[in-house]
Amino acid sequence: MSLLDTIVQGVLLGGLYALFAAGLSLVFGIMRLVNLAHGDLIVLAAFLILVLVTALGLNPFVAALVAMPLMFAAGWLLQSQLFNRTLGPDILPPLLVTFGLSIVIQNALLEGFSADSRRISAGALETASLKLGTVNVGVMPLLTFLSAVLVIVGLNQLFYRTALGRAFRATSDDTVTAGLMGIRPHRIFAAATGIAMVVVTIAALYLGTRANFDPTIGPARLIYAFEAVIIGGLGSLWGTLAGGVIIGVAQTVGAAINPEWQILAGHVAFLVVLLIRPRGLFPRAVD
C-alpha cells in the first residue's frame, strides 16, 4: 500500500469520525452539554436502521431516511424530559446522567440484540470502487466523506442563514438574554438535540454499512468524536472535520506500520495536538 493510498484512505475514514463528532459538537456548542451517551446513541441508531432493513426489507439509505424523524423525536424527548433538568452551573448532573444513559442504552441493546456482531448490508455498493488517478477509492468511504462535508455545510447554513440558527447562536451566547428576546431556551435545546440525532442517524448508516458493530462499541465512537472536536477546536464545525481527518490519517498510517497500532496512533495524534495546541487548531468558542 503506497503512502498516498494510505493517506487518502485515512482522509476518507476521517469523514466517518467527523460525522460521529458533528452531533457532539453541535450539542456542546449550543448548550455546553457533553453527552457521554453520544456513542451509544450512534449504535442505537445503527440498530434502528438494521431493524428497518431486516423487518421491512428497505434499502439502508431509505431506512436511514425513515429513521431520521424517529431519532429526531427521540432526541427531542431526551433533551426536554431528561437533559434539560440537569443543565446548570454544576457539571456533575449532566455528566453523570448522560453516563448513566450510556450504560442503560448499552445494556438495553445487549438484552434486545445480544452481543453478536451485526452489519447492515448495502448490497453491491459495499465492494464498489472508483479509480481516481493512481488510487482506488471505495464508493462507501467516498460517500461517507461527501456526506460529512454535506452535513457540515448544511449545519453551517442552518446556523448562519436561518431563524432557528440565529436562535441557536443567541442561546449559545447568552441564554438569559435570549430568553428575554422571546426565545425559549429549553425548546431550542430540544431542537438542537433533535438535529444532532439526525446527524447521528447519518453517522450510524455509515457505521453499520462499513463495518461490524455490536452494542458495546459506543464508548469508543464517543472517544473518536470527542478527539475530533477537541483537535478541531470548540465551536468550529470545519475544525471538527479537520480533526476527524487527522485522526483518520493517523490511524491508517499507524495501521500501515503495525496493525496493532491503528487505534493507538489516533489517540497519540490527539495527545500531540493537546500538547501543542490545547485549545485545538481552529478554536472559536471561549470556554
Place this chain on the structure above:
Amino acid sequence: MGVRRIQSLKEKSEPFGTSGGFARSRPPPHTPPLKGEGGIGVGALPWYDTSKRGVVMDASHRPWKVETRTKASSAFAVAAAIVVVVAILAPLFISRGLLQDLFFILTMLTLAQSWNLLAGYAGLVSVGQQAFVGFGAYAMFACVILLGLDPLSSILLAGFAAALLAIPTGFFAFRLQGAYFAIGTWVVAEVVRLLLAQWKALGGGTGTSLPSGTTRDMIGVGLVGDLFGMRAAHASDVVCYWLALLLAVATIGFVYRLLRSRQGLALAAVRDNQEAARSVGVDARRVKTYVYLAAAFITGLAGALIYVQKARISPDAAFSVIDWTAYVIFIVVIGGIGTIEGPIVGVIVFLLLQNMLADYGSWYLLVLGLIGIAIMLFAPRGLWGLIADRTGLQFFPIRRRLSGGPISFTTKGAPHG
C-alpha cells in the same frame, strides 16, 4: 485536629463571661479569622445562634474550642471501631465464598472513596480511573513475574507506580476543563490500555497469569495457614481480605483527615467558588493535583490487590470502564456524592442489588444506570443526603463548630462544607 484551643479568642471571651445569659440573644460581634489551619474556612462561615443547649454555668473556666465532633459521630466512632474489630475476626467464622464477596466489596469501597474524593470534593469528574486500576495491576504483575518480588511488596510498589503514571496523565488531563476532563481521562486510560497490550512479556493483548504458587508463598500466608489450620488457598484469601480491609479503613481515614486539614478547607473552598478561593490565596491547581495524585495512588493499590486475588490479568479486564469506573460512579452517586458516608451506603445498596439481580445479566447494569439517573435528577445528594437531611446525622463531621466560652455558639457551614 478534633479539638483546638484558640488563645486569642479566649481573652476576648472574658467580658462575655460575666454577663452570662444576657449575651444569649446576640451573636458574637466579630470573630477574627482563625490563624493557622482554620484560616480560610471558619472566618467566612455564617453564624447561627443555636444555643438550645442552654447557658454554660461556669463560663470563665471554659475556653473557646473549635471542634468537629458531635454526639452522633462519637457514638459512631465507637460503633465503627466495633465493626472493624468484628471484620478483622470475620475470617474465623465465615465461609470462603463470603470472604471473597467481602473482599470484593471492600475493594469497591476503596475505589468509591477515592473517586468520591476526586469528583465529590475536588470537582474532577474522572471516567478514567480504570487507568490506575489496570496500571497498578500490571505493575504488580511486572514486579512479581519480571523482578521476582513478593506480591505484598509488589502491591505497595504498584501504588507508587500508579502515582507516577498520574504525573504525565495529569499533565494532559488538566489541560481539559470540566466535562472535557472526564473524556480526557477516558482517552488516557485507553492509551495506557493499548500500550500495555503491546507488552509481550506480560502476555500482550491476551494477558497472563501469576506463576502458580505465588499467592500461596506470599508473606503471612504460611503463618495464617498454620495458625488457623487453613489450606494455603484459603489462607491467601484471608490475607487478601485483611489487606482490603486495611486499605478501605486507611482510605476512609485518609480522606477524613484530609478534609479536616488545611488542604481539605482549600478543597471545599475551591469546589464552592474557585474564583473566591483563589482571591484569598488558595492555589486551586495545586490542591487538585495533590488530590489527583493521591487518588491515583489509592486506586493503584486497590487495583494491584484485586489482581493479586484474581491472579490472572488481561488488558480488557484490567482497564474495563464498566468494572472499575461505572460501578464505582453508581456506588458513589446512589450513596451520596460529596460525603464520606455516601460510598459506604452506596456499596451496601450495590451489594443488595447485585444479590437480587445476579441472575439477570445485563439487567443488573440497566437497573443500576436507571437508579443512578433517577438519584441524580431527584436526590442529587444521594441516599445518604436524604438520611442526613431528615435526621441531621453526621458520622464523619468535617464542619468546624465553635464551642465553649460563655455560651456555646455553633457555626455551621454550607452543606458538607
